[in-house]
Amino acid sequence: xxxxxxxxxxxxxxxxxxxxxxxxxxxxxxxxxxxxxxxxxxxxxxxxxxxxxxxxxxxxxxxxxxxxxxxxxxxxxxxxxxxxxxxxxxxxxxxxxxxxxxxxxxxxxxxxxxxxxxxxxxxxxxxxxxxxxxxxxxxxxxxxxxxxxxxxxxxxxxxxxxxxxxxxxxxxxxxxxxxxxxxxxxxxxxxxxxxxxxxxxxxxxxxxxxxxxxxxxxxxxxxxxxxxxxxxxxxxxxxxxxxxxxxxxxxxxxxxxxxxxxxxxxxxxxxxxxxxxxxxxxxxxxxxxxxxxxxxxxxxxxxxxxxxxxxxxxxxxxxxxxxxxxxxxxxxxxxxxxxxxxxxxxxxxxxxxxxxxxxxxxxxxxxxxxxxxxxxxxxxxxxxxxxxxxxxxxxx
Amino acid sequence: xxxxxxxxxxxxxxxxxxxxxxxxxxxxxxxxxxxxxxxxxxxxxxxxxxxxxxxxxxxxxxxxxxxxxxxxxxxxxxxxxxxxxxxxxxxxxxxxxxxxxxxxxxxxxxxxxxxxxxxxxxxxxxxxxxxxxxxxxxxxxxxxxxxxxxxxxxxxxxxxxxxxxxxxxxxxxxxxxxxxxxxxxxxxxxxxxxxxxxxxxxxxxxxxxxxxxxxxxxxxxxxxxxxxxxxxxxxxxxxxxxxxxxxxxxxxxxxxxxxxxxxxxxxxxxxxxxxxxxxxxxxxxxxxxxxxxxxxxxxxxxxxxxxxxxxxxxxxxxxxxxxxxxxxxxxxxxxxxxxxxxxxxxxxxxxxxxxxxxxxxxxxxxxxxxxxxxxxxxxxxxxxxxxxxxxxxxxxxxxxxxxxxxxxxxxxxxxxxxxxxxxxxxxxxxxxxxxxxxxxxxxxxxxxxxxxxxxxxxxxxxxxxxxxxxxxxxxxxxxxxxxxxxxxxxxxxxxxxxxxxxxxxxxxxxxxxxxxxxxxxxxxxxxxxxxxxxxxxxx
Numbered sequence: 001x002x003x004x005x006x007x008x009x010x011x012x013x014x015x016x017x018x019x020x021x022x023x024x025x026x027x028x029x030x031x032x033x034x035x036x037x038x039x040x041x042x043x044x045x046x047x048x049x050x051x052x053x054x055x056x057x058x059x060x061x062x063x064x065x066x067x068x069x070x071x072x073x074x075x076x077x078x079x080x081x082x083x084x085x086x087x088x089x090x091x092x093x094x095x096x097x098x099x100x101x102x103x104x105x106x107x108x109x110x111x112x113x114x115x116x117x118x119x120x121x122x123x124x125x126x127x128x129x130x131x132x133x134x135x136x137x138x139x140x141x142x143x144x145x146x147x148x149x150x151x152x153x154x155x156x157x158x159x160x161x162x163x164x165x166x167x168x169x170x171x172x173x174x175x176x177x178x179x180x181x182x183x184x185x186x187x188x189x190x191x192x193x194x195x196x197x198x199x200x201x202x203x204x205x206x207x208x209x210x211x212x213x214x215x216x217x218x219x220x221x222x223x224x225x226x227x228x229x230x231x232x233x234x235x236x237x238x239x240x241x242x243x244x245x246x247x248x249x250x251x252x253x254x255x256x257x258x259x260x261x262x263x264x265x266x267x268x269x270x271x272x273x274x275x276x277x278x279x280x281x282x283x284x285x286x287x288x289x290x291x292x293x294x295x296x297x298x299x300x301x302x303x304x305x306x307x308x309x310x311x312x313x314x315x316x317x318x319x320x321x322x323x324x325x326x327x328x329x330x331x332x333x334x335x336x337x338x339x340x341x342x343x344x345x346x347x348x349x350x351x352x353x354x355x356x357x358x359x360x361x362x363x364x365x366x367x368x369x370x371x372x373x374x375x376x377x378x379x380x381x382x383x384x385x386x387x388x389x390x391x392x393x394x395x396x
Numbered sequence: 397x398x399x400x401x402x403x404x405x406x407x408x409x410x411x412x413x414x415x416x417x418x419x420x421x422x423x424x425x426x427x428x429x430x431x432x433x434x435x436x437x438x439x440x441x442x443x444x445x446x447x448x449x450x451x452x453x454x455x456x457x458x459x460x461x462x463x464x465x466x467x468x469x470x471x472x473x474x475x476x477x478x479x480x481x482x483x484x485x486x487x488x489x490x491x492x493x494x495x496x497x498x499x500x501x502x503x504x505x506x507x508x509x510x511x512x513x514x515x516x517x518x519x520x521x522x523x524x525x526x527x528x529x530x531x532x533x534x535x536x537x538x539x540x541x542x543x544x545x546x547x548x549x550x551x552x553x554x555x556x557x558x559x560x561x562x563x564x565x566x567x568x569x570x571x572x573x574x575x576x577x578x579x580x581x582x583x584x585x586x587x588x589x590x591x592x593x594x595x596x597x598x599x600x601x602x603x604x605x606x607x608x609x610x611x612x613x614x615x616x617x618x619x620x621x622x623x624x625x626x627x628x629x630x631x632x633x634x635x636x637x638x639x640x641x642x643x644x645x646x647x648x649x650x651x652x653x654x655x656x657x658x659x660x661x662x663x664x665x666x667x668x669x670x671x672x673x674x675x676x677x678x679x680x681x682x683x684x685x686x687x688x689x690x691x692x693x694x695x696x697x698x699x700x701x702x703x704x705x706x707x708x709x710x711x712x713x714x715x716x717x718x719x720x721x722x723x724x725x726x727x728x729x730x731x732x733x734x735x736x737x738x739x740x741x742x743x744x745x746x747x748x749x750x751x752x753x754x755x756x757x758x759x760x761x762x763x764x765x766x767x768x769x770x771x772x773x774x775x776x777x778x779x780x781x782x783x784x785x786x787x788x789x790x791x792x793x794x795x796x797x798x799x800x801x802x803x804x805x806x807x808x809x810x811x812x813x814x815x816x817x818x819x820x821x822x823x824x825x826x827x828x829x830x831x832x833x834x835x836x837x838x839x840x841x842x843x844x845x846x847x848x849x850x851x852x853x854x855x856x857x858x859x860x861x862x863x864x865x866x867x868x869x870x871x872x873x874x875x876x877x878x879x880x881x882x883x884x885x886x887x888x889x890x891x892x893x894x895x896x897x898x899x900x901x902x903x904x905x906x907x908x909x910x911x912x913x914x915x916x917x918x919x920x921x922x923x924x925x926x927x928x929x930x931x932x933x934x935x
Contacts, residue, residue: 030857037858041846044778055774059845062772066765074758077736081754086676086743092903093741096678101737102730106684109729113722116772121715123774128711172854176461186460186857206708211548212641214706214781218847223777225707227642228547229635232708249706249781249849251541253548254468257852 033184035219036245045218048240048265052221054123061119065112127221130235133203135196141206141213141226141248144255148194151205155275157282164258165189172258188245193262196238197271203235214249217263223249238265287365289388295372298385302373305366311359312370320378325355330378340386343371344394360395364388415917423518426510427917428495433812434517435492438524440881442484443798445528447874449477454836454870457863462854470853471539476527478542479559482659483566484524486797490662491573493804494601496812498577500908500915501595503586503924503933508579509572516572523565530555530562541851543652546633546644549622556626560619567612574605574612581605586907586923586930592686593930595906596679599686600665603693607654607661610697615651618644642707649700657696659793661689663800664731667753670807671735673904674750675742681734688727688734695724705773706780714773721771728764732757747901748822752803755830756796763791766841781851784844790837802829802880807904810896813888814914821883828876835869905931 032038038045044056084090135153139146142161149159168189177183196202206215206226216223220236238244246261266274293301306312312329316322320330329335334342347367350358359367368386375382416424425431453473456464465473495513499506507513530537535553538544549556581602585594594602621632622644631637633644672679679685702721705714735757744750766788770776779785802825810816839862844850848859855863887893896913907926910933911919925935 030860033856033858037846037848037856039858040842040861041858042842044775044845045847051774052778055778058772059769059775059778062769062775066768070761070765073732073736073761077739077754077757080736080739080741081744081746084675084740084742084744086745090741090743092676092743094677095741096680096682096738098681102681102684105733106726106730109726110723113725113768114719116768117719117722120718120772120774124714124718125711127774127777128714172460172462174461175463176459176854177857183857187854188856211551212545216847216849218778221774221778223706223780227635227707229638230640230642234708246847247849247852251471251545251548251851253539253551254466254471256471257467257849257854 029180029182030186031182031184033188033245035243036185036188047219047221048238048242048244049220049236050239051123051127051236052219054126055221058120058123062116065116069112127234130203130233132201133235134200136203136205137194137196138205138207138231139194139215139226141208141210141215141252141259143210143253144248144259146194146213146215146259146261147209148192153200154197154272155278158275158278160192162190162192162194162262164260165191169258185245187258188247188260188262190260190262193243193264195264195266195271195274197268198238198241198265199268201235201237203233205231205233207231211252212250213252213259215246215261216249217244217246217261219244219246220263225250238263241265241267241270287363287388289364289392291365292387292389293365293368293385295376295383295385298369298372299376301365302369302371303377305362305370306373312374320374320380325352327352327356329374330380335374335380336382338382338384340371340375340384340390341394343375344386344391347371348391348394364391364395367391424514425517426506426514428499428507428510428513429812429915429917431507431513431517432492432494432496435488435495435520438517438520439485439489439492440885442480442488442524442528443877444881446477446480446485447877449473449480451870451874453477454867456853457855458867459864460855460857460860465853467853468539469536471541471851472531472537474851475539475541476530476537479538479563480524480527481793482542482655483563484520484527486659486793486801487566487570488520489801490601490604490659490797491570493597493662493666493801493808494573494577497808497908498580498598498601499584500811500911500919501598501906502581502584502589503907503920503926504580504584505918505921507576508584509576512572513576516569516576519565519569519572523562523569526558526562526565530558533558543645543648544619544622545648546622546625546639546641547635550626550634557623560623563619564616567616570608571612574608577601577605578609586920586926588926588928589907589930592683595665596668596682596685597662597665600661600668600689603689604658604661607658607693607696611651611654611658614647615655618647618651621647642704645704645707646701649703650697652703653700654693654696656789656792657692659797661692663756663797664689666800666804666807667735667756668731669904669906670749670753670803671738671757673807673901674747674753675739675744676903677738677742678905679734680737680740681730684730685734688730691727692724695720695727699724702771702773702776705776718771718773722768725764725768725771732761732764745902747806748817748819748826749803749807749901751823751826752799752806755826756799756803759795759799759830759833760792763788763796766791778847779844781849782844783840783848783850786850787837787840787844790840794837795833799829802826805885807901808908809888810900811908811911811913811915813891814896815888815891815893816896816900817884817888818893821879825876825880825884828879829873832869832872832876836866836873837869839863839865839869905929907931907933 044059046056136151138149138151145161145163147161150156206224208226208228213226222234222236224234244263248259315326316329322328348360350356365388368388368391371386375384533555538552538556538559540548624630625632625634631639633639633641699721701717806822843862898912899909924933927934
């Protein structure tokens, strides 16, 4: 039996040498990704925010303290293992209790851990201070992509969805990058990166549509769960322009590994230029409020607006009769009135303490269209046509 | 306490002849030794199943890109690996040790409730089968992570219900096992075996059993709410109906954090038995060990939210849970110091149990230190849900709980089987496991620090080398355990090897060494008379 064990041991040794060498020949041609992981990175990134620098410092501090204690304690143990063994003829001592020693080695670690906690407290408080942000962006986790909406600050109103590069997702299915293929940003490349200005306090509000996700960017030192039905926030102030990468950090289903985060930090003028381009794109999608519409165009548009789920049709019904506290539109005096302004006023400001809510968030064109539609549908045959300009004139 | 025993004492000579044989011996088992064996066989089986799942995970992660499994199956593998190892391998393993050793250590004839003991074991079989078999259910095994976070669990297929049912059964089994252990320890100690003379293993299990009774119902509550959210229109955790997914995490971790101590306290107990035996010196600071274990158990209830620093807690919450968590390092450090002080100026030998015990102290402490680093909230923000966490909890659960069970196996196996294991093979198993373990899990610290999230089926190229190394280590670790089963466990069970004397270890103390090897079917049928230290039978 002993020979079996020896044979097994030598076989093992050979296999281990083979496996180790194969690991190193496997190494892919890949280089560090600035703002993302480095090849065989062994420590936290230094990062480009105060918080991430604090974290890196705290980690070094903890690591050194722990290693020093570890080495000290295990020097004692290994000395004892070396010196106090039976084979060296060491006789066992009889002591097995000492209240003084027990108190000493209870108090010492207590003081050390409290000191450690104190070192971290300032950073905890700083991390949670999301007030006075220059720019507020909502990050919405969705299976499996991120939605970004610029809520407040320069670029307000911009919104887009950010998805992993399709070719890289395919590449993953096909067994990853081929030998010799250099893909430094493998699984980190997205179609629309999040763009933010440098040296500005950015507050990220996280939420989710389906399950919990987590928004993480190691270079900024942030990780915040995105929880459906709830909003949470975190913040960063990037001190260097560049590209920074992160990945979803909370198991969110099948494609969990495939919803990366790419943040592009731009200088102030570059950021303003980017905002201008985005706003132009946004404007191109909008209707021209000075356009004069024909009646049939307006009716078709208005029918759509009326029947949008969650808008007019939900309360006033398809037949325009309403019900309960909801007043009918069909045959209503305010709708039939020759003064278009009355109905525009109701839509912009609401009525009955909000039983009829304000719809001022709709565009001028949509409001004009839906009023035109209600004035010319069911038994309402006023023939009146409301133009976007009429609505615009009554907006305060 | 002896009244119960005395009442039946006159019948004892008939017991031997009524013991069923063949398969009936095991199915109708009421003997604590048989049930202990059953528990350990079950644990070993689940360890192998969980291990195969782990190796499938490591095979997939050997290189970037998907080679063997799709991402959905990958999530099932990580989920089931976790559930099977925690609820199938580690917990039942320690219950097996408790069944075998506690009555022997306290001088009791058997466990207090022998038939409930049988029931709590046999409940585990359908539950284990349901867990392992969930891969073959429509839609595949649960893939929401072993933490079963809502609302992802609401998207799972029917196997999720099977998983919840299995957890319920395992929880019921654990509670019964705990009641049995508590009642046995509190009521059935031999005269003279006072609580403060009780062996450390019995002490740690007494405390563990209270933890189990306190938290298993909490888990049952959390998964029952998940079940009703899934099928009966409630919205405890479903945000679409006004529920709160974070509440699930609070409830889960209120169970989950004491749970990690449930998995490590009995390990502390085993190590506290082995170190004095091979240092030939009494355990240093017995009383402080008992107090430290109790402090850990109490503190374990007020630290749960350190698993949730990234959910967006208020600053006071983060500070409270950070400080409370760091406090746990104090009693844990006291235990490490006590073990080393026990070794200090002893007369040590290094048979396999001692090797595993020293290996445990050394490697577990590394896991303890990474725990301290993770407890620091600002660092945890970087490391939460990365491979650093994976490295940390494998250092405490594999190098901690599992190594302690190996140590306990080598220590008590002569008493169980009546034969000595082969020392050369035991040592090979130790060094092989220790090295392979570190090759597997040490690089994961680096991966986590570099920001690789856990539960990822594929990863950026920069993480490739350490993942490849970890995978190689994992396979070697797996083979080490196959070697353990085929070359150490099975020969010992078949009685192959040198005959074990009653006291195989020169300086091991305790009542288990007062009975012959192998321990007869019935022991301590009459309450033994003990000496003043309660370690010897004097009549």
